[in-house]
Amino acid sequence: MASAGRVITTTHASPVLAATYEGGDMRLLERLLERVEYIEITPDTIAHSAGGGCELDPPALAELNCIGNRARLLVHGVGLSIGSYEGCSEAYLRLLDELFSRFEIAWHSEHLAYTTVGGENLGTMLAMPRTDEALDMICGRVCAIQKRYPAPFLLENVVHLLPDAPGTYSDAQFLNQIAARTGCGLILDVYNMECDAINYGFDVNAFLGELKLENVREIHLAGGTAFGGLQVDVHSRVTAPSTVALAADVMSRAPQVQAVTYEYLKEAVPKLGHDAICGELARLSAELHL
């Protein structure tokens, strides 16, 4: 399979800060814009169902228009379900089409996972089995996406809350293969790696030693919580010092990282508060030299 990846073009020589924005809070957006170079938006959270499909919320689009040239946009999906055997979500692709037609997107990304089976939403995100069948399918879809959109495409490692399915490849080998075959970049979510380490002893150092870190273009940071004895990927808190330290370690070894994104759920904003989010961005900027 030919490599069809696009190169991320940036004016920054070193990684810069990015933050999530999920719409409906212009005061927060204005404060974010004073602190970050990129705003990460998730199409699924700024859209609603309409006439059997879905469409982007006009108020959210108006807010994104207000950003102008004060920050660049990153699109980070949840609902593409690139790993579903029956195919990616056409509804999500239509949202992407609309976003690309309206805005200049620096790059876009999705989780290496599936959220839908047989057209039915799981209500959660599951990791892929690392088999040749899954690898071939994912690579074909990544190439199709890269052909369809004029911006680089990245895939992100997800948390493994359930036991791994039998497979041929290690986590790192699977990501290396996808990147090599398609030319796509990677997002490393270091909080997800920490969750896996806490939950079942995932060997982060071995993973980073095996992963081709030159493919990593973005790092995701988040803070979460334990639930039912598991550390879960609910992005509801500021980042733990251990997460920031792990991000610093990855950054020192991954030469192509362009952005470090602090992620938090819209639902967590009232409890976190704007001040805590902005304080967190200031802390990450200082500690990670962003």
Next chain:
Amino acid sequence: MSALARLQDGMLHLIKGRPMVANDPYLQCVERSRELAVVREVAIWWRTYHVERTCFHTARLMNRLGLLGRAVAEFYSRAAASPFAEEVGRQFVAEMTGHSDPLVASMAQFEAALLKVREGSARRYGIEWDRNPNDVFRALEKGGELPESEGMPCYYIEVAADIPDLVCCTRFA
């Protein structure tokens, strides 16, 4: 069916808590795992969160009656719920319009009508209640006792865009 399709179909059944048909060692391992219960619980927690925000009145009543948790869990297991939060609420409230408890059914019919009118429906919706709906809302608001059923439909709520505040309640003669 490919190995990937068989695996994902099996995972769908496990996540949704549906009976398993596959005799696959990996799926059996997941079925026995403590993690599966946590994943299901988190997924149902999110569904409940969305239901509480989209159909506030129905969720509050069902919470008060101790019916919400089980109803959402059953809804999650059975229904092909939308990935969109507000649509999940609409789907849930639509299901609850046929609830065996007449008070829950009336409240869900009322809320489903309200959602439709607020989204631009020009229809008029009529909902019968077997007790005074104003007393029901007051009890939910203030934490007092819910009124007893009068044993038959005795109040009628109309919901329509051309009614001031969208809602009008009358007692049957």
